[in-house]
Amino acid sequence: MPAAIVTGATGITGSAIVRHLIKDPSYTKIYSLSRSNAGLDHPKVQHVHLDLQGNSDHMAKDLAGVSAEHIFFCAYLPNDDPGETDRINAAMLSSFLSALTKMGEDKHIKRFVLTCGFKQYGVHLGRVKQPSLESDPLLLDSAGGVSWPPIFYYTQQQILAKAAKAGNWEWVCTLPEDVLGFAKGNFMNEATAIGLYCVVCKASPGSELPFPGNKDNYLTFNTWTSANLHAQFCLWAAKAAGAGNEIFNVTNGDSESFQNLWPKLAERFGCKIPDQMFSNSGFKDYESSTIQLKNTQHPLILHAKNMGLAKDPIATDAPTLRLQIDPEKWAKRSDVNEIWARLRKQYGLDQMAWEKATWDFLTFVLGRDWNCIGSMSKARKLGWTGYADTWDELVDTFERLEEAGILPPLQQLKHDY
Template sequence: MVSAIVTGATGITGSAIVHHLLKDPSYSKIYSFSRSNPGYQDPKIQHVTLDLQGSAKEMARTLQGVSAEYVYFCAYLVPNDPAELSRVNAELLSNFIEALELTGAIRNIKRFILTCGFKQYGVHIGQAKQPLLETDPLLENQAGGVSWPPIFYYDQQRILAQAAQKGAWEWVATLPEDVLGYARGNFMNEATSIGLYCAVSKVLPGSELPFPGSKANYFTFNCWTSANLHAQFCLWAAVTPGAGNQIFNVMNGDTESFQNLWPRLAARFGCRIPDPMFPNGGVRDTKGFGDYESSTIRFPNKPPLKAVAAELGLSADPTMENSPTLFLQVDPEKWAKRHDVNDAWAQLRQKYQLDQHAWDKATWDFLVMTMGRDWSCVGSMSKARKLGWTGYADTWDELEETLQILEREKVLPPLDQLKRDF
């Protein structure tokens, strides 16, 4: 019988890992770490209130007597400045590892699983080579002759690898993409923002559901990751021979596109698909859909594809010098501030007793990125498959299940009543 530590246990990935550890009979003890108590009711779980922003010595005092063979590190902070993002999250991890060294718990670790993401490939700053492979070059050290914005996963992986080598234990880093799942009180979830957008659109005159992003994005191909599938992968990677000291893409296993998902969302919420969906022909200008405000956001960097331009025979291609651009025909952040939109939300909130925090904390800026980009984000699962991973999830099914949970948790209105009342 073994034990586990889960940091960020109130987050979407962390809480999913806790739930799957509870189902695994080989685990006899689970330590859940977070700043607030998630309220797990199970004798196998011991919650530890821990502020990872504290010093190693402060954390060590809290962690006296805590020890586990497997660590699942899902905590991170999101300051706006990229340099600060790297510094803060590197310190979170390094101080936590040092705290385990101070208590002596580090000697019992077998594998340490770190949750990262597709920012590993720079998909948040432009088009990268497709499909995304774990062996793709890092966007640093003047890769492709370009100075790149800092990506904090790189620092974390180096810290982890060095500590593992020193302590004679192993590490694994996972790279999920656009995670679909639910954690109580945590609204950093694409499904929450999409669900709120659809539900409010149902109430607005005409019940139209315009796609917020660009026409190019509507037709790109992308991968999503179920929080439950990611949790299953983490437990698999913790014990699978040959998985140690490796980085793995973790996606559902299918490839999806909003051209398929958006009409299904419209049908689900009882909305009408506009025709034309892109009245301006998809031309990027300052005009939005109807009277909605659009946005054009230009990045200061070159596309990540430039890092491998020479090996692809694209060194002289002028597009390698273009700044990546996001375009939203309905800017979700601006949309969520409109009086008519907020009146519609208030109507839903009062009628169905919904959670105002979900609206206040919805990550509209995340939709700006995922729907405004004109590049695909498709990763290969071949590396994990070759080691024996067979997990799979249907992205629409996972999105549907998450929306149903959001309804039960009073984040979204009950679907049947919404379609009947409006």
């Protein structure tokens, strides 16, 4: 029976993979690798302290006795500089693979599953072709006549493919989008910021829930990825015939929009939808923002000529975020922090959740005006049938955040305000 290694095992995607490996009777041993947090406590799980920023010799010593047929690499370190992000994350993967080779453990690998994401298509840079396909061209160097910032996924995929060829094993790369899930102590989660925004709005005078972004964003369509569904996909991809040496979109399988989700959020948290969601006069007391991204054109420019849009503003205009309420600015307001402080004291909430919440990511997600839909056809054709309802997964994440003391207990919140 195979053993498995999970790096980044205490993050949202990594911990979900560990949970599903525990449930899978075909795995008898799971090595959970992280710098400090031991993660899940289970007889099948052995925690190994590993600093992926260390050199390969040190890693080889820390990994002594660790051997597995399937490896799930979920580790990631962010940096504000795309070049540094590329360097750091490429070095982590390269050193880890080198350590396995020095140990001779690369000979036992059957498949290595690398978690990446929709930055593969440049969704963080602007409008992209829809739906996004795994065969879409990469934003390398001056593709389409534009100088693009480094995307570290590309470097990691090159490193992985080269190592796999040399070691005679296979790799898989997954591309999830806006992952929904929970991991203790990890606040890099869109649902955490949205939940905090909703509970503060609920406790504010009038309990209105204005949509922070723009009208175009409100009406666009997007895909999300459940951490649980992604974990199930990773286990499937580790063994599925024909999945080796391939890149796959991994989304829930439905298409959602804030025009549908926002009223549901208001109902769940006991808030009111404003009569005029996008009336400037309605939110004059909030800080709005218009943020121009550093790149000068949308990634759609790579396809514009074939689509007959070579000179159309939809491809050539500078990508811009537009927000009627900037979450980063909102989270710093004195009145907002007073309400949060009252909620924190009243329900014994985790202050770190507020301080570590990814307000900047929420600013981006709600400020863009482009769709983010990825086709699941490639995986479906190989037999993948997984599906998750995005709203159900969002609610499940909120419930886990409530259990962890990050959000107030819902029924009590609705009763008190």
